Amino acid sequence: MIENNFVIRDVKFFKSTGEIETANIFVSGDKISKITKGAVDGEKIIDGKNKFATPGLVNAHTHASMTLLRSYSDDKALMDWLQKDIWPVEDKMTRKDIYWGAALAAVEMIRGGTTAFADMYGPCMEEVAKVVEESGMRGSLCQGLISFADGEKKLAANVELYKNFHGAADGRITVMFGPHAIYTCPPDYLKKVAAEAQKLGAQIHMHMNETQTEIDDCLKAYGKRPFEVVNETGLFELGMLAAHCVWLSDEEFEIIKRKKIRVAHNPGSNMKLASGICPATKLLAQGVTVALGTDGASSNNNLDMLEEARLAALLAKVDTLNPLAVPAPQAIQMATENGAAALGLKNIGRLEEGCKADIVLWDMRGVEWQPNYNPASLLVYSANSSAADTVIVDGKILMEGRELKTLDEEKILAEFTACAERLTKN
Amino acid sequence: MIENNFVIRDVKFFKSTGEIETANIFVSGDKISKITKGAVDGEKIIDGKNKFATPGLVNAHTHASMTLLRSYSDDKALMDWLQKDIWPVEDKMTRKDIYWGAALAAVEMIRGGTTAFADMYGPCMEEVAKVVEESGMRGSLCQGLISFADGEKKLAANVELYKNFHGAADGRITVMFGPHAIYTCPPDYLKKVAAEAQKLGAQIHMHMNETQTEIDDCLKAYGKRPFEVVNETGLFELGMLAAHCVWLSDEEFEIIKRKKIRVAHNPGSNMKLASGICPATKLLAQGVTVALGTDGASSNNNLDMLEEARLAALLAKVDTLNPLAVPAPQAIQMATENGAAALGLKNIGRLEEGCKADIVLWDMRGVEWQPNYNPASLLVYSANSSAADTVIVDGKILMEGRELKTLDEEKILAEFTACAERLTKN
Numbered sequence: 001m002i003e004n005n006f007v008i009r010d011v012k013f014f015k016s017t018g019e020i021e022t023a024n025i026f027v028s029g030d031k032i033s034k035i036t037k038g039a040v041d042g043e044k045i046i047d048g049k050n051k052f053a054t055p056g057l058v059n060a061h062t063h064a065s066m067t068l069l070r071s072y073s074d075d076k077a078l079m080d081w082l083q084k085d086i087w088p089v090e091d092k093m094t095r096k097d098i099y100w101g102a103a104l105a106a107v108e109m110i111r112g113g114t115t116a117f118a119d120m121y122g123p124c125m126e127e128v129a130k131v132v133e134e135s136g137m138r139g140s141l142c143q144g145l146i147s148f149a150d151g152e153k154k155l156a157a158n159v160e161l162y163k164n165f166h167g168a169a170d171g172r173i174t175v176m177f178g179p180h181a182i183y184t185c186p187p188d189y190l191k192k193v194a195a196e197a198q199k200l201g202a203q204i205h206m207h208m209n210e211t212q213t214e215i216d217d218c219l220k221a222y223g224k225r226p227f228e229v230v231n232e233t234g235l236f237e238l239g240m241l242a243a244h245c246v247w248l249s250d251e252e253f254e255i256i257k258r259k260k261i262r263v264a265h266n267p268g269s270n271m272k273l274a275s276g277i278c279p280a281t282k283l284l285a286q287g288v289t290v291a292l293g294t295d296g297a298s299s300n301n302n303l304d305m306l307e308e309a310r311l312a313a314l315l316a317k318v319d320t321l322n323p324l325a326v327p328a329p330q331a332i333q334m335a336t337e338n339g340a341a342a343l344g345l346k347n348i349g350r351l352e353e354g355c356k357a358d359i360v361l362w363d364m365r366g367v368e369w370q371p372n373y374n375p376a377s378l379l380v381y382s383a384n385s386s387a388a389d390t391v392i393v394d395g396k397i398l399m400e401g402r403e404l405k406t407l408d409e410e411k412i413l414a415e416f417t418a419c420a421e422r423l424t425k426n
Numbered sequence: 427m428i429e430n431n432f433v434i435r436d437v438k439f440f441k442s443t444g445e446i447e448t449a450n451i452f453v454s455g456d457k458i459s460k461i462t463k464g465a466v467d468g469e470k471i472i473d474g475k476n477k478f479a480t481p482g483l484v485n486a487h488t489h490a491s492m493t494l495l496r497s498y499s500d501d502k503a504l505m506d507w508l509q510k511d512i513w514p515v516e517d518k519m520t521r522k523d524i525y526w527g528a529a530l531a532a533v534e535m536i537r538g539g540t541t542a543f544a545d546m547y548g549p550c551m552e553e554v555a556k557v558v559e560e561s562g563m564r565g566s567l568c569q570g571l572i573s574f575a576d577g578e579k580k581l582a583a584n585v586e587l588y589k590n591f592h593g594a595a596d597g598r599i600t601v602m603f604g605p606h607a608i609y610t611c612p613p614d615y616l617k618k619v620a621a622e623a624q625k626l627g628a629q630i631h632m633h634m635n636e637t638q639t640e641i642d643d644c645l646k647a648y649g650k651r652p653f654e655v656v657n658e659t660g661l662f663e664l665g666m667l668a669a670h671c672v673w674l675s676d677e678e679f680e681i682i683k684r685k686k687i688r689v690a691h692n693p694g695s696n697m698k699l700a701s702g703i704c705p706a707t708k709l710l711a712q713g714v715t716v717a718l719g720t721d722g723a724s725s726n727n728n729l730d731m732l733e734e735a736r737l738a739a740l741l742a743k744v745d746t747l748n749p750l751a752v753p754a755p756q757a758i759q760m761a762t763e764n765g766a767a768a769l770g771l772k773n774i775g776r777l778e779e780g781c782k783a784d785i786v787l788w789d790m791r792g793v794e795w796q797p798n799y800n801p802a803s804l805l806v807y808s809a810n811s812s813a814a815d816t817v818i819v820d821g822k823i824l825m826e827g828r829e830l831k832t833l834d835e836e837k838i839l840a841e842f843t844a845c846a847e848r849l850t851k852n
Contacts, residue, residue: 070808071800075753108793212747271740272807274749301807302794314697314737315744321638323700327501367534368728370839371846374497381698381727382496386812413796420797 004029004395008361009040011048012375014055016337016350018329020375025053027357030170030394034353046390046400050365052375054332055349056115056358056393057305058339061205061243061264061293063121063144064128065093065101067108068420069298078211078273086298089423097419099127104416106135107409108303110398113360113388117303118241118264118293118343120144120178120205122154125161133169136398136406138358140241140343141165142178142205147189155196162200172394174344176241181207182218182226187233194234203239203344206230209252210244211275227252236261241342243293245283246276253286262289262342265334267311269295280334281316281325291342292335306385309335313380328380361390430455430821434787435466437474438801440481442763442776444755446801451479453783456596456820460779472816472826476791478801480758481775482541482784482819483731484765487631487669487690487719489547489570490554491519491527493534494846495724504637504699512724515849523845525553530842532561533835534729536824539786539814543729544667544690544719544769546570546604546631548580551587559595562824562832564784566667566769567591568604568631573615581622588626598820600770602667607633608644608652613659620660629665629770632656635678636670637701653678662687667768669719671709672702679712688715688768691760693737695721706760707742707751717768718761732811735761739806754806787816 008025013035015021026034026043073085093101098121109117116138119128125141132139143158145151158177166175177197179185185193197204209215209226218226228251230236236259243264245256256263265278283290292308294300309331316326326334340349347355364372368382379387391399398406434451439461441447452460452469499511519527524547535543542564545554551567558565569584571577584603592601603623605611611619623630635641635652644652654677656662662685669690671682682689691704709716718734720726735757742752752760766775773781790798794808805813817825824832 068797070794070797071803072797074800074803074807075750077749081749104793104796111793268740271744272749274743274747274751276747277744297808301803302809304794304810307810311740314694317700318697318703318741321700321702323503323507323698324501325700367530367537367835367839368496368730370530371494371496371498371843371850373850374500377497377500377727381500382723383728384730384733384810384812386810409793413793417797424797424799 006044006046007040008046008048008053008359011051011053011361013053013351014332014376016352018333025351025359027392027395030356032351032353032355032357046361048361050363051361051389052364052379053351054360054362054379055336055351056360056391057113057335058291058343058349059109059114059117059294059303059305060241060291060339060342061266061295062117062119062303063296064105064117064119065098065121066296066298067105068097068101068416068423070301072298072424074301092423095124095127097423098124099130100412100416100419102128102131103407103412105297105303106131106137107404107407107412110135110137110391110404111388112304112306112385113362113391114303114305115358115360115391115393116339116343116345116348118205123157126164129165129168129173132173134406136393136396138172138345138393140174140176140205142176145177145179145193146184147186148184151189155193159196159200162202166202170394176203176205179204179206179235181214182229183214187222187229190230190233190235194238197238198234203241204235205241206235206243208242208245209247212247215247225249225252227255231255239344244270244275244278246270246278248279256283256288257286262291264291264293264342265312266293266295267315268308269299271311271315273299277315277319280312281320289338289341290334291339304385305335306379306383309380328376331380332376357392357395359392360388362387363389432470432472433466434472434474434479434785437477437479437787439479439777440758440802442778444759451777451785453818453821456782458777458779458781458783474787476789477787477815478790478805479777480786480788480805481762481777482786482817483539483761484717484769484775485535485540485543485720485729485731486667486717486765486768487692487721488543488545488729489722490531490543490545491524491547492722492724493531494523494527494842494849496727498724498850500727518849521550521553523849524550525556526838526842526845528554528557529833529838531723531729532557532563533830533833533838536561536563536817536830536833537814537828538730538732538811539788539817540729540731541784541786541817541819542766542769542771542774544631549583552590555591555594555599558599560832562819562822564598564771564819566600566602566631568602571603571605571619572610573612577615581619585622585626588628592628596820602629602631605630605632605661607636607640608655609640613648613655616656616659616661620664623664624660629667630661631667632661632669634668634671635673638673641673651675651678653681657681665770670696670701670704672696672704674705682709682714683712688717690717690719690768691738692719692721693741694734695725697737697741699725703741703745706738707746710756715764715767716760717765730811731761732805732809735806754802757806758802783818783821785818786814788813789815
């Protein structure tokens with residue numbers, strides 16, 4: 001295993017400008033130390049021939065342990081799905097389930113070129129932290145907070161999570177606070193969350209404006225729309241990663257811009273659950289950071305960020321009837337640089353000297369990559385995630401030649417399967 | 427190589443009812459001879475463990491040789507794309523290009539679980555016929571007919587194609603007539619096409635109502651919408667595979683139903699080119715045969731039918747804001763049974779005793795297939811086409827364990843790359 005001091009030789013790579021260049025990418029410690037042209041000698045070398053290097057993909061909104069519920073309930077109305085199928089099984093989840101569910105998610109994400117993820121779930125988020133630590137990935141974790149389901153206890157757990165794990169694993173783990181949504185957290189509770197988060201300097205990860213029903217219910221309860229209600233709780237002053245943002249009024253657009261809220265667009269989940277279409281093109285045009293997320297595997301049904309990049313590009317075009325909306329390079333930026341920004345990570349998401357070495361090498365030998373006029377187009381519109389060949393985080397190789405280096409896939413699969421069987425037997 | 431007399435043992439398979447069952451599938455000659463439960467002995471056996479059997483996927487609308495233009499021009503306005511980039515290169519295409527372009531397409535389609543395709547292109551469609559013959563796939567071929575570009579000569583070529591190839595390769599090749607679209611074929615020319623096709627008993631494959639511009643131009647030129655104009659040419663009496671059908675009036679819905687027109691829905695292409703959304707849910711609800719197609723690789727950018735099935739399912743839900751629209755089993759039916767019906771193929775597209783043995787075995791061992799509560803959901807919403815493990819057409823194995831049995835992938839790749847380089851150098 002080549003680690004922490006090597007060069008990816010003569011590789012086509014995606015620049016943060018959206019252009020593609022061929023060069024040698026040197027990795028020293030946790031960073032990209034230099035990018036040069038010309039011959040390379042006497043170094044540990046990864047051959048870049050037939051490979052395309054991009055920053056690691058960042059999954060800006062997921063619920064990792066929900067892999068346990070993948071394909072358990074599909075093609076149902078939202079409330080049937082949640083109340084009859086998902087919640088009863090979630091109620092049975094133990095510490096062990098959270099761990100093995102997240103471990104399988106980590107295997108899947110690394111195999112698909114994802115290097116970082118923002119996770120909202122719980123209880124026992126420290127189990128997800130353990131998976132982040134062991135896998136070598138980056139994780140921005142938060143306890144999902146629902147006021148009526150042990151609201152105080154969960155808030156205390158989020159505080160503990162922050163104290164114990166924010167900045168852990170060489171900074172690969174960061175912690176936010178996770179008020180679930182306006183329909184599960186009334187304003188008074190949100191104010192408590194804001195107070196606790198503020199004491200610690202923590203940021204917020206929250207579902208916002210996912211469905212029309214959510215908006216209608218909020219208007220009925222508070223006479224205002226979700227962003228207007230949350231705006232009065234102090235949460236937006238702390239830094240907010242807002243998942244979904246499908247239904248937005250003009251006033252809510254203004255709040256998003258003014259409060260520098262970062263949006264996690266989840267095209268796959270929004271399509272599958274028929275939630276609607278996030279106005280990503282308009283948000284991007286107005287300078288908002290729009291990242292991409294998979295949402296949980298029970299509403300997607302995978303954690304494949306390359307698929308989300310494709311869906312984001314395709315959906316933007318058909319939604320605006322403009323074939324120039326979200327071109328391939330922008331879709332890659334959303335899945336990488338914008339993702340890192342959404343998670344509040346610095347010097348991540350770009351292949352530049354001095355940035356963290358979070359890199360994916362995509363194998364371009366498959367027929368779907370031929371002819372190879374434009375690797376960015378091919379990655380977004382033609383390839384699939386099985387092209388992820390080598391995955392590097394913090395300069396450490398997590399997968400090489402599709403072989404995992406940090407996780408025991410066989411053991412994880414066996415333990416995960418046992419958990420799933422136990423959870424879903426009557 | 428196990429061929430033409432074997433059993434797929436103890437395999438989960440997709441029934442035409444949409445249900446999933448486990449059984450042994452016996453193949454004799456070109457047919458599924460029986461489907462049984464229980465132990466199997468003393469036969470040539472393919473182990474069905476961890477595999478999911480579906481009918482072969484049918485690509486109901488493509489332009490196979492356009493693989494040569496994949497990633498050559500993306501994220502452009504339609505007319506810029508066609509006039510500045512695509513057409514000038516197409517003008518340079520030779521017989522050799524058509525052959526190698528289609529050969530690479532065949533490699534890609536087999537690797538993705540596609541067993542049959544409807545192809546509209548030309549000149550030299552006999553080269554595509556050669557690829558169908560050699561690859562072992564099924565192809566429904568037609569010469570693309572454009573009145574102002576050698577219209578008479580191309581019509582004669584379509585007649586020759588029919589005479590020489592309809593029913594060839596043990597019936598794996600069928601031939602239709604391919605009037606390109608209303609904006610490239612005025613009514614008088616369409617009537618000529620209808621007359622020639624009728625003499626031979628041939629069916630029709632045509633682009634219909636792809637963009638709003640097409641409708642506007644048609645209304646301007648003829649005072650009627652495309653389906654109304656074509657309805658007066660006699661083409662619909664012959665049996666019609668209509669590609670796209672994005673913008674439809676109520677009157678056009680009625681024509682589609684009355685004339686039993688089969689629709690090839692191309693969600694990926696329609697999204698990428700920002701053409702609009704085919705009202706697939708409404709067409710299906712009214713009993714119309716809606717199949718799926720990739721369109722050409724320059725507007726998709728791949729020939730991945732599993733991706734089209736996913737897009738069809740996701741797009742239907744978000745378009746209708748109904749999470750129950752096009753559930754996973756229906757998406758599989760669209761990609762298989764409806765595809766076969768759209769191509770006019772009998773006893774194909776279903777895993778039933780007496781049907782042709784066109785079968786794909788999907789490898790379910792990847793993490794994205796875990797837990798495995800519902801293989802149909804997993805195939806449509808979670809897996810990608812790299813899970814296609816074994817592909818069988820007419821009882822013959824075209825791929826096994828992802829190894830191609832009929833085509834020389836390495837040679838095809840080399841020849842294809844040389845063609846693409848020659849075509850696109852200045």
